[in-house]
Amino acid sequence: MxxxxxxxxxxxxxxxxxxxxxxxxxxxxxxxxxxxxxxxxxxxxxxxxxxxxxxxxxxxxxxxxxxxxxxxxxxxxxxxxxxxxxxxxxxxxxxxxxxxxxxxxxxxxxxxxxxxxxxxxxxxxxxxxxxxxxxxxxxxxxxxxxxxxxxxxxxxxxxxxxxxxxxxxxxxxxxxxxxxxxxxxxxxxxxxxxxxxxxxxxxxxxxxxxxxxxxxxxxxxxxxxxRLPAEDALDLRTGSGGAGVTIACLALPRIANFDDLDPLAAEPGVRLVMVWPGQVIPAGARLVIVPGSKSTRADLDFLRAEGWDIDLAAHMRRGGHVLGLCGGYQMLGRRIADPDGIEGAPGETAGLGLLDVTTVMGPHKRVRRSLAIHAASGLPVEGYEIHLGETDGPDRLRPFAHVDGRPEGAVSASGRVAGSYLHGLFAADRFRAAYLAGLGIAAGGLDHAALVExxxxxxxxxxxxxxxxxxxxxxxx
Incomplete structure (x- = not known):
C-alpha cells in the first residue's frame, strides 16, 4: 500500500x-x-x-x-x-x-x-x-x-x-x-x-x-x-502552454469529469487556458468550455458572481463558440429546476439563455458508457454519461449527437453554441480533429490513446x- x-x-x-x-x-x-x-x-x-x-x-x-x-x-x-x-x-x-x-x-x-x-x-x-x-x-x-x-x-x-x-x-x-x-x-x-x-x-x-x-x-x-489524465482539479491550474489557438475552460468550484480537457491540452495547435476565479475569459478565445459540475445551480450562481456571464455575452458578440458539457450544458439553457432539492435547496435558477432548453433535476442518476455519432460530422464518439436531470426544449431538434439512434444534446440556431451530456468525447482522434477543424484550428495526427500508453x-x-x-x-x- x-x-x-x-x-x-x-x-x-x-x-x-x-x-x-x-x-x-x-x-x-x-x-x-x-x-x-x-x-x-x-x-x-x-x-x-x-x-x-x-x-x-x-x-x-x-x-x-x-x-x-x-x-x-x-x-x-x-x-x-x-x-x-x-x-x-x-x-x-x-x-x-x-x-x-x-x-x-x-x-x-x-x-x-x-x-x-x-x-x-x-x-x-x-x-x-x-x-x-x-x-x-x-x-x-x-x-x-x-x-x-x-x-x-x-x-x-x-x-x-x-x-x-x-x-x-x-x-x-x-x-x-x-x-x-x-x-x-x-x-x-x-x-x-x-x-x-x-x-x-x-x-x-x-x-x-x-x-x-x-x-x-x-x-x-x-x-x-x-500527459496523463488528471484527477485533481488543482492539476489543471496551468492548462497547456504554447502559441496555439486559445480554448478557455471555466474553473468552476465543483468542476467534475474534466478529463474532457486532456486530449485538447495535448493538441499542438491548441492553447488550453483554465479561467480561475478573479480572471476574465480571454478575449481571443476561439472556444469557451463550460464544464461539468457536481453542484450545477450553485456553480451557475458562482459563474455569475465572477462576471463570466458578461464575458460569455461578449465572447458571443465577437463570433466565438461555446460548448457546455453535462452540468455546463444545463447552465447554457433557460432554466434549471430542482423541485426536490436533489443537488441543494429546492428551487430553480435562471440559466444563461444561450440554448433554448430547460432542465429538471430528478432522483434518477444516469451512469453509462455510450457510443454516439456526432451529428455535424457523422463521426463516431465513445463517451460516458454521469448526470442527474433531464433536458429538453426546441434546440434539442438540432442534436449534438445521436446515441442508439436517439438525439443527444442540443445546438443553437447559429451553430455556435452546443451542449452535450457526453463526457470523454475528445478522446476520439478523428472526431477531435474534425471538431477543431470546424473552429478553424489545425489538428490531426495525435493518437491520444497511444500517447497515454x-x-x-x-x-x-x-x-x-x-x-x-x-x-x-x-x-x-
Missing amino acids: IQGCGSNVGKSLLVAGLCRAARRRGMRVAPFKPQNMSNNAAVTPEGAEIGRAQALQALAAGIAPHADMNPVLLKPETDSGAQVIVQGRRHATLRAREYAALKPQLMGAVLDSFARLSAAHDLVIVEGAGSPAEINLRANDIANMGFARAADVPVVLAADIDRGGVIAQVVGTQAVLDPADAAMIAGFVVNKFRGDPALFEDGHRMIEARTGWRGLGVVPWFPAAA DTLDALAAHLERHLDMDALLGLAR
Whole structure:
C-alpha cells in the first residue's frame, strides 16, 4: 500500500507506474483505493462509478476498470457534504458528520472488494488517501491505516521533496502515528526530486536512521506526467502552454469529469487556458468550455458572481463558440429546476439563455458508457454519461449527437453554441480533429490513446531506474 505524507505527493502516479511495471514483469496486477474523494469519476463497463485515478491505474495494469477498485467514492457537493458512492452505486448524500458515523459500516464492503481483487490477481497495489498523519481521522478509518491493519497490507510511505521539508514529513509522520500503525510501514520513497538524486544521499540516510524504515529510492520529477489524465482539479491550474489557438475552460468550484480537457491540452495547435476565479475569459478565445459540475445551480450562481456571464455575452458578440458539457450544458439553457432539492435547496435558477432548453433535476442518476455519432460530422464518439436531470426544449431538434439512434444534446440556431451530456468525447482522434477543424484550428495526427500508453511505459521505466523495485515488490504478503 502506498500511503503519503500528505495530499498530492504523487500516490496516484506511483501506483499507476508500479502497476505498469508489475505488468511488464508478467504479473497479473490490479489497483485498489479503499476510499477516494474526487468529482472526476470514470464509468466502468458495467456502469459503475470509480475515481478517475483508479481507471488510469487499471489501464496501466492492462485490465478493465471495475467497481471493486474503488469501493467508496466521495463526490463533494458542498464544503461540508458529499454524494457517497459505494461499490459503484449512489448510496446517499451526507454531511461530513453523517459520513463519519457511516464509515464503520463501509469497512465490510471495502474488505469484500479487496478480497475479490486479491483472489483474481497476483498482486494488488493499494493507494491511500491524504495522509495517515491526520490522526484526528484515525477512528473508524477505512482509507489508510485502518484498512492496512484490517487487511494486513504492508505500507510504503511516499514523501514529496518538491514542497520542501521532506525529512520532517517522514520523521514527523512516524512521530504522530500510533506505534501499531507505524509498525505497518516497511519503507519510504522520496518523490518529485529535481536535479541529481545523489545529492540527497545524506538526507536519505538521515531519514533511515531516524525512523528505522528502509529507503526504497528517490524518484526524480517526471515531466511527462502532464500527459496523463488528471484527477485533481488543482492539476489543471496551468492548462497547456504554447502559441496555439486559445480554448478557455471555466474553473468552476465543483468542476467534475474534466478529463474532457486532456486530449485538447495535448493538441499542438491548441492553447488550453483554465479561467480561475478573479480572471476574465480571454478575449481571443476561439472556444469557451463550460464544464461539468457536481453542484450545477450553485456553480451557475458562482459563474455569475465572477462576471463570466458578461464575458460569455461578449465572447458571443465577437463570433466565438461555446460548448457546455453535462452540468455546463444545463447552465447554457433557460432554466434549471430542482423541485426536490436533489443537488441543494429546492428551487430553480435562471440559466444563461444561450440554448433554448430547460432542465429538471430528478432522483434518477444516469451512469453509462455510450457510443454516439456526432451529428455535424457523422463521426463516431465513445463517451460516458454521469448526470442527474433531464433536458429538453426546441434546440434539442438540432442534436449534438445521436446515441442508439436517439438525439443527444442540443445546438443553437447559429451553430455556435452546443451542449452535450457526453463526457470523454475528445478522446476520439478523428472526431477531435474534425471538431477543431470546424473552429478553424489545425489538428490531426495525435493518437491520444497511444500517447497515454507510451507515457505509462515511460513512467514504469522511470520507477524501475530509481526505485529498488525488487525490494518493494518483495514486501507483498
